[in-house]
Amino acid sequence: MKFYDMALAPSPRRVRMFIAEKGIDIPVVQVDLRGGEHLRPEFAKLNPWCTVPVLELDDGTCISEAIACCRYLEAAFPEPPLMGATPVEQGVIAMWEHRVEWDGFIAGAEMLRNSAERLKGRALTGAESFEQIPELAERGRKRIAVLYEMLDKRFGESEYLAGDSFTVADITALIAIDFVRRQKLEIPEERPHVQRWHDAISARPSAQL
Amino acid sequence: MKFYDMALAPSPRRVRMFIAEKGIDIPVVQVDLRGGEHLRPEFAKLNPWCTVPVLELDDGTCISEAIACCRYLEAAFPEPPLMGATPVEQGVIAMWEHRVEWDGFIAGAEMLRNSAERLKGRALTGAESFEQIPELAERGRKRIAVLYEMLDKRFGESEYLAGDSFTVADITALIAIDFVRRQKLEIPEERPHVQRWHDAISARPSAQL
Numbered sequence: 210m211k212f213y214d215m216a217l218a219p220s221p222r223r224v225r226m227f228i229a230e231k232g233i234d235i236p237v238v239q240v241d242l243r244g245g246e247h248l249r250p251e252f253a254k255l256n257p258w259c260t261v262p263v264l265e266l267d268d269g270t271c272i273s274e275a276i277a278c279c280r281y282l283e284a285a286f287p288e289p290p291l292m293g294a295t296p297v298e299q300g301v302i303a304m305w306e307h308r309v310e311w312d313g314f315i316a317g318a319e320m321l322r323n324s325a326e327r328l329k330g331r332a333l334t335g336a337e338s339f340e341q342i343p344e345l346a347e348r349g350r351k352r353i354a355v356l357y358e359m360l361d362k363r364f365g366e367s368e369y370l371a372g373d374s375f376t377v378a379d380i381t382a383l384i385a386i387d388f389v390r391r392q393k394l395e396i397p398e399e400r401p402h403v404q405r406w407h408d409a410i411s412a413r414p415s416a417q418l
Numbered sequence: 419m420k421f422y423d424m425a426l427a428p429s430p431r432r433v434r435m436f437i438a439e440k441g442i443d444i445p446v447v448q449v450d451l452r453g454g455e456h457l458r459p460e461f462a463k464l465n466p467w468c469t470v471p472v473l474e475l476d477d478g479t480c481i482s483e484a485i486a487c488c489r490y491l492e493a494a495f496p497e498p499p500l501m502g503a504t505p506v507e508q509g510v511i512a513m514w515e516h517r518v519e520w521d522g523f524i525a526g527a528e529m530l531r532n533s534a535e536r537l538k539g540r541a542l543t544g545a546e547s548f549e550q551i552p553e554l555a556e557r558g559r560k561r562i563a564v565l566y567e568m569l570d571k572r573f574g575e576s577e578y579l580a581g582d583s584f585t586v587a588d589i590t591a592l593i594a595i596d597f598v599r600r601q602k603l604e605i606p607e608e609r610p611h612v613q614r615w616h617d618a619i620s621a622r623p624s625a626q627l
Contacts, residue, residue, distance in 0.1 A: 257568070258517065264509070272509040274516045281509025284502075293493075300473070300481040300490025307483045308467065337564055342553045355546055359466070 210235050213255065213263040215242050219314070219388040221262035222418075223275040224282075226380050229415035231286045235264075248336060260334050276306065279377055291377045302371040305378040309370065312356045313385030320349035320392055353389050357400050364402035375410075383410045419444050422464065422472040424451050428523070428597040430471035431627075432484040433491075435589050438624035440495045444473075457545060469543045485515065488586050500586045511580040514587040518579065521565045522594030529558035529601055562598050566609050573611035584619075592619045 212228065212235045214221045228235055240246050240261050247259045256263045256273040264272045264281060272281050283292045293299035322332045323346035332339040360382070363370065370378040386396065386407060396403050410416060421437065421444045423430045437444055449455050449470050456468045465472045465482040473481045473490060481490050492501045502508035531541045532555035541548040569591070572579065579587040595605065595616060605612050619625060 266506065268506075270506055270510065272513050274513045277509050277513035277516055280512040281505050284505035284508045296490050296493035297475065297477075297479055299493045300486050301479065303489040304481050304483045304486035307486055333561075335564075337560075339557060339560070342551060342557070344551045345554065348548060348551070351546075351548070352542075355544075 210267060211238055211265040212236065213238050213240050213252075213261050213265065215240050215261050218242060218261060219317070219384050220260065220275050222384050223380055224262040224264070224278045225418050226384070226415045227279045227282060227291060227377060229418055230289070230291055230375075230380075230413075231282060233282070233286055253336070258334065259336050276310070276377075276381075279380075283377075291375070291380075293371075293376070298372070302376045302378050305371040306376075306381050309356075309360075309378060309382045309385055312352060312359070313382060314388065316349045316352035316356065317385055317388040317392065319345045320353075320389070320394075321346075323349075350394065353394050354397075356385075357397055357403060360406075361400040361402045364406040369406075375413075379406075379410050383407065383416060419476060420447055420474040421445065422447050422449050422470050422474065424449050424470050427451060427470060428526070428593050429469065429484050431593050432589055433471040433473070433487045434627050435593070435624045436488045436491060436500060436586060438627055439498070439500055439584075439589075439622075440491060442491070442495055462545065467543065468545050485519070485586075485590075488589075492586075500584070500589075502580075502585065507581070511585045511587050514580040515585075515590050518565075518569075518587060518591045518594055521561060521568070522591060523597065525558045525561035525565065526594055526597040526601065528554045529562075529598070529603075530555075532558075559603065562603050563606075565594075566606055566612060569615075570609040570611045573615045578615075584622075588615075588619055592616065592625060 212224065214225060214237050216239065240252065242261070246252060247261060253259055255265060255271045258273060260273060262273065262275055262278050264278045266272070272278050279292065283290070293302045322328050323341045323343060329341060330338045332341045369375050370382050386403075390396070396407060421433065423434060423446050425448065449461065451470070455461060456470060462468055464474060464480045467482060469482060471482065471484055471487050473487045475481070481487050488501065492499070502511045531537050532550045532552060538550060539547045541550045578584050579591050599605070605616060
């Protein structure tokens with residue numbers, strides 16, 4: 210198996226952290242996104258959507274999309290469970306994970322891709338060119354304020370995002386928040402529960418990678 | 419268990435079709451989205467994001483987000499498997515499902531919510547108001563053209579979206595396409611493989627609901 214990664218990008222970090230929490234060792238290939246390596250035909254053979262992360266299995270099967278990489282790894286390496294043991298846990302974790310991807314990760318990507326000079330014409334990932342929409346970057350800032358409010362309520366009631374234990378939902382949430390923090394949307398002082406949770410998750414060895 | 423549904427909305431149709439494919443029977447509660455029932459405090463207790471579908475379990479746990487409802491049902495009612503039996507199947511199905519949600523479902527929602535007169539101030543779901551961004555509706559049309567091209571290539575090689583058998587990825591894709599067809603983006607004549615697949619999936623009893 211090979212893991213196609215890019216050290217500075219948030220999406221592959223989700224899978225990198227998941228792999229570390231599982232305690233498994235997978236050879237890593239760094240993809241030069243800034244040099245456009247992901248848009249070349251050789252990479253499109255691995256992933257026609259031209260994104261990282263990708264897991265290339267020994268039989269040649271390639272799995273892209275961060276949550277799908279995690280799903281494969283969860284099934285292939287069940288311990289420790291990060292996506293739930295019982296049906297209820299599986300459903301609740303999937304709910305929080307999917308929601309925080311949308312409210313945090315996608316909002317953060319819309320902010321960055323619709324404002325950064327170097328991403329002109331690259332407002333969406335993939336081989337097609339899409340122009341930036343500045344209003345979308347602005348909307349993202351409002352969405353993140355809503356997200357922080359929601360998460361603060363949640364972490365006032367629950368130690369981890371999906372309940373009493375650490376799961377893939379915490380991974381997606383941590384990386385979404387670090388992504389928007391890099392865009393100068395720090396955790397607001399009036400959201401202490403988010404800060405408590407962020408400190409705890411950030412202290413895990415898997416979060417250092 | 420109860421299933422909070424809305425007959426005309428695309429997201430709950432994903433779970434409705436999944437339930438029918440599993441052959442299970444769950445009491446349905448229709449939520450009056452046009453009357454704003456999903457924005458009232460009683461509904462927000464079930465789902466703070468104010469969306470359908472929601473599954474309310476007998477212990478009071480509520481699961482929202484369509485794919486998370488499916489994940490719970492898949493674990494609780496494993497036969498027939500719709501999200502994969504082996505680790506590789508699980509990963510590949512999750513990849514296609516997640517991708518077609520983004521390229522089809524989200525693009526379709528952006529088209530509708532950023533253009534329909536009745537959705538002014540409702541460009542995103544949930545309790546917060548977000549103004550429409552007309553360029554986003556326009557961008558959605560281009561995204562759907564790209565999606566049709568990608569799906570035609572895929573269905574020229576594969577009977578179903580994620581491989582040799584019907585899965586949740588076909589459900590999400592069918593409903594995404596029916597959603598954009600209602601917005602006058604019919605399957606183009608030059609995409610015969612999409613039409614072949616659409617005819618086959620549409621003929622399933624679960625697709626009539």
